[in-house]
Amino acid sequence: MKKPVISFIISALIGLGVGYLVFDVVAADDSNKTEVVADKESTSQPASDHNKEEATTVATEENLLQAKGCLGCHSVSGLNLSGGVTGPDLTQSFNNVEGKHGKPLDQFLKEPTSAVMSGVISGNPLTDEEITGLVKLLEEASQSH
Template identity: 60%
Template structure:
């Protein structure tokens, strides 16, 4: 009886510790919040400057598309997706915990029984439902993510 109680306490503490770690990582929270947001703001400024330069030069059509992908990639960064996932086809490096999102637009429905947009509203996987419930996405954010992942699947 004492052995069972000790095992229960040990596993409960491990479960709580892992749960805390997982939700802290998935929510994208860090202890250096001011420093972690600064690169995003700089990237957005650089992207805006790049968009202005691309608009003034009609020959930069390819550069404009690449910059658009980089700018839209920020939604994955700002919502914490890149904490666990990457998107190799978009050259977005992130965590290795979750699967690569390059083919998510095509694969989510077959794997989870819902189109990507519905999955992002109400995930069917335990991990993603915990992540999304702690950091819900707006309809606009879901649209941005779906469009970006559609582009990723076409590359």
């Protein structure tokens, strides 16, 4: 009984680790492509200042979440960002993290209390500016639904 459980846990950890490493490499390439696509769209189509600001915000949101690897495991339906399905959708994380993990989102992103996120954050730490940006994005996502 113990051997299959241990094998499962080891396999799951290896699978998550390999998936994270692969996504980290892919996300670095995709973030540059997203910026180019956003630039082409904003210059090729005339739009009002509001539409340009909205397009820039969406591109920035996606870039930050992709650059930090969040979309490798998570999606954010509140921002219409699809991603991985390994982790939960982050749309309500601004409202739910404190209840689930005992600390506000900004503190959780500095020092996660979950084993998986502790490993992810320690391998790719966030700056204070990135944490502030992510908290703002996730607050917006929580208000959209």
